[in-house]
Amino acid sequence: MTTPEQVIFFFSYLSRGVLTTFEISILAFLLGTATGIPMMLLRTFGGRLWEAVVEGYEKLLRGVPIIIIMMLFYFGMGVRIPLLKDPFVSATLALGIRSGAYQSQIFRGAMRGVGEDQMMAARSLGMSELRAFRHVVLPQMFIIASAGLGSEYALLVKDSAYAFMLGLPGDIMMRARILRAAYRTFLPYIPAALLYIALTFPIATYLDRWGSRKKKELGI
Amino acid sequence: MADVVMEARNVWMEYKDVKALRDVSLKVSEGEIKVLFGPSGSGKSTLLRCLAMLTKPTKGKVFLRGEELTSPNADIDKARAKIGFVFQNILLFHHLRALGNVTLGLRHVLGLPKEEAKERAMKALREVRMERWVDHYPAELSGGQQQRVGIARALAMEPDIILFDEPTSSLDPELKGEVIDTMKELAEKGRTMLIATHEMHFAREAADEMIFLDEGRIIEQGTPEHFFTNPSTDRAARFLARLIREG
Numbered sequence: 001m002t003t004p005e006q007v008i009f010f011f012s013y014l015s016r017g018v019l020t021t022f023e024i025s026i027l028a029f030l031l032g033t034a035t036g037i038p039m040m041l042l043r044t045f046g047g048r049l050w051e052a053v054v055e056g057y058e059k060l061l062r063g064v065p066i067i068i069i070m071m072l073f074y075f076g077m078g079v080r081i082p083l084l085k086d087p088f089v090s091a092t093l094a095l096g097i098r099s100g101a102y103q104s105q106i107f108r109g110a111m112r113g114v115g116e117d118q119m120m121a122a123r124s125l126g127m128s129e130l131r132a133f134r135h136v137v138l139p140q141m142f143i144i145a146s147a148g149l150g151s152e153y154a155l156l157v158k159d160s161a162y163a164f165m166l167g168l169p170g171d172i173m174m175r176a177r178i179l180r181a182a183y184r185t186f187l188p189y190i191p192a193a194l195l196y197i198a199l200t201f202p203i204a205t206y207l208d209r210w211g212s213r214k215k216k217e218l219g220i
Numbered sequence: 221m222a223d224v225v226m227e228a229r230n231v232w233m234e235y236k237d238v239k240a241l242r243d244v245s246l247k248v249s250e251g252e253i254k255v256l257f258g259p260s261g262s263g264k265s266t267l268l269r270c271l272a273m274l275t276k277p278t279k280g281k282v283f284l285r286g287e288e289l290t291s292p293n294a295d296i297d298k299a300r301a302k303i304g305f306v307f308q309n310i311l312l313f314h315h316l317r318a319l320g321n322v323t324l325g326l327r328h329v330l331g332l333p334k335e336e337a338k339e340r341a342m343k344a345l346r347e348v349r350m351e352r353w354v355d356h357y358p359a360e361l362s363g364g365q366q367q368r369v370g371i372a373r374a375l376a377m378e379p380d381i382i383l384f385d386e387p388t389s390s391l392d393p394e395l396k397g398e399v400i401d402t403m404k405e406l407a408e409k410g411r412t413m414l415i416a417t418h419e420m421h422f423a424r425e426a427a428d429e430m431i432f433l434d435e436g437r438i439i440e441q442g443t444p445e446h447f448f449t450n451p452s453t454d455r456a457a458r459f460l461a462r463l464i465r466e467g
Contacts, residue, residue: 120274121311125325125377126301135328139315218314219359 002187010179010188014195017172020088022199024171025157027092032099032152039104040111054104061101067162070094074166091163095156102152110145111137113220140220146211150204157200172196222250223285225381225412226271226303231280233266233436240266241277242436248381248414253407255423256416257447258433259459264416265308267433268383271414272303285380301329304374304382309390310366312358318345318369319354322376330377344376345369348402364395368402375406382406384415420463424448432456 043054061069074090084090114137122132142149161173168174172192179188226248233241241263248254256264270277273289273296282289289299312321322341326332332340345351348368358366367387374382387403388396400422406413407426417423423430423444430447432440432455440447440456451457 117307117309117311118313121307121313122324123297124272124274124300124303124305124307125373126297126299126329127325128297131328135324136313136315140313143315217359218357220314 002183002185006183007187007191011191013179014172014175014188014191017170017175018195018199020168020171021157021160021173021196024088024092024095024160024163024168025153025199028095028099028156028160029153031092031096032103032156035097035100036103036107039100040107043104044108044111058101058104061098064098066094066098066159067165069098070162070166087163087166087168090166091160091168095159099152099156102155103149106145106148106152107141110141110148113144114140140218143211143214143218144220146214147208150207150211153207154200154204158196161196222252224249224283225252225285226414227281227283228267228271229281229283231267231270231277231282233263233270233275234278240436241270244280244433244436244438246431246438246441248412251410251412252428253411253413253415253426254429254431255427255444256414256431256433257418257423257456257459262433263436264433265385266436268305268385268414268416272300272305272383274300274305297329301325301377302380304377304379306367306370306374306382306384306387308386310358310363310370312366312369312373314358317355317357318350318361318372321358321369322373325373325377341372341376344372347375347405348372362395363391364398367391367399371399371402371406381412381414384413384417386416386418388417388419418463420448420460432459434459 039054039058042050046054070091073084073094074087078084078090084093118136118140119129119132122136123129127135160171163171164173164177172195176188176192180186224247228244228246231241231244232239244263244267246254256267258264266275269275271282273282277290280290284299284302287299288294289296313324316324319338319341322344323337326337326340327334342351342354345354348371350365350368350372353361353365353369358369361369371382371387384403388399391399396419400419403413403415403422404426415427427444430440430442430444431438432447432451432453434455440451440453442452447456448460451460
């Protein structure tokens with residue numbers, strides 16, 4: 001039998017993994033944005049060749065299970081690159097690079113939503129293409145993309161759980177597995193699930209609502 | 221003779237199988253107001269966009285104060301900063317308030333410091349009587365108010381010329397008036413402007429010259445008195461008759 005004290009202990013033990021899970025997710029998310037936007041730009045403005053290259057790269061990353069990408073980094077490239085022998089690094093890179101492929105899609109759709117006219121209006125003032133993008137297109141693009149980015153963040157939090165396969169210590173998932181082994185019960189997975197929900201739901205929902213409100217307010 | 225501010229010399233614009241502009245030449249001098257007239261699809265918008273180099277003409281040359289913008293080594297961004305453009309569908313930046321719409325170019329093209337940009341933007345917004353609406357997003361303004369901000373955005377850059385691409389045709393009839401009044405005021409101040417519009421009364425009052433375009437060609441050019449009372453071409457006469465009928 002599991003006592004209430006045990007349940008409290010499960011929660012406190014698992015919640016010490018929240019920071020690690022959150023760190024991986026946020027870093028991967030930022031890496032995804034940092035690679036996703038250039039990929040989107042390359043695909044949109046880079047001409048036929050780049051469009052084909054980036055499209056192929058995106059399809060590849062989106063078509064492969066995340067666990068395989070993680071293993072390619074950790075067990076594959078890790079042989080040559082010592083830095084990748086750190087499961088935290090490998091898992092974050094794998095998640096981040098795949099997220100870039102998804103975010104590129106999200107931003108591409110959002111940029112279509114902003115429309116070419118906004119760019120033209122900025123160019124008519126004498127702004128360079130880059131400045132016009134930075135000051136006119138980008139801010140609107142983020143607003144339109146916010147709901148999509150929220151789901152992408154949620155996906156990253158959940159998929160970070162796979163990092164246990166690389167032996168990542170300390171995150172929610174690994175802690176749940178340790179409790180499961182020590183107490184011989186599946187019960188710890190329930191508080192673990194609740195913690196994942198607590199990490200994803202508020203942020204994703206907030207982004208979604210903020211985006212809808214902003215879109216309505218600005219009429220975009 | 222006053223200085224020529226803007227000139228198109230034998231400009232052609234061809235899309236796949238459409239000739240949008242055929243050998244168009246025109247000049248606008250300092251302080252002049254010229255009105256481009258003609259049915260939709262006649263090439264007015266295309267011509268204005270070519271003059272601002274928002275689209276590059278297929279053939280021909282465009283000059284701003286004698287500098288050729290169609291030359292491969294022209295600094296187009298710098299030239300565009302000197303050419304105001306007011307769009308038919310307004311195209312304010314949705315994510316910026318009225319003031320932000322006007323300061324954007326001042327800050328990031330002219331590189332003015334924040335306070336100076338704000339002062340200059342406020343001056344332009346006062347000129348179009350929108351000073352009370354500076355904190356509103358475009359979506360919170362009426363079409364006429366939006367277009368006046370659009371005019372202020374162009375005005376604040378202190379351009380050599382302002383090009384208007386049918387600035388009232390996307391507006392409800394009751395909102396056109398305020399934009400036309402704003403343009404009249406600019407005309408009285410001696411601004412150099414090239415305006416595509418269907419507003420006959422405005423054209424008659426403000427224009428130094430009417431330029432009638434049809435199927436990408438200038439087919440008639442002259443003073444408003446002449447143009448409106450006694451057009452030389454049938455095509456222009458028929459177009460005028462239709463406009464009057466449709467009131």
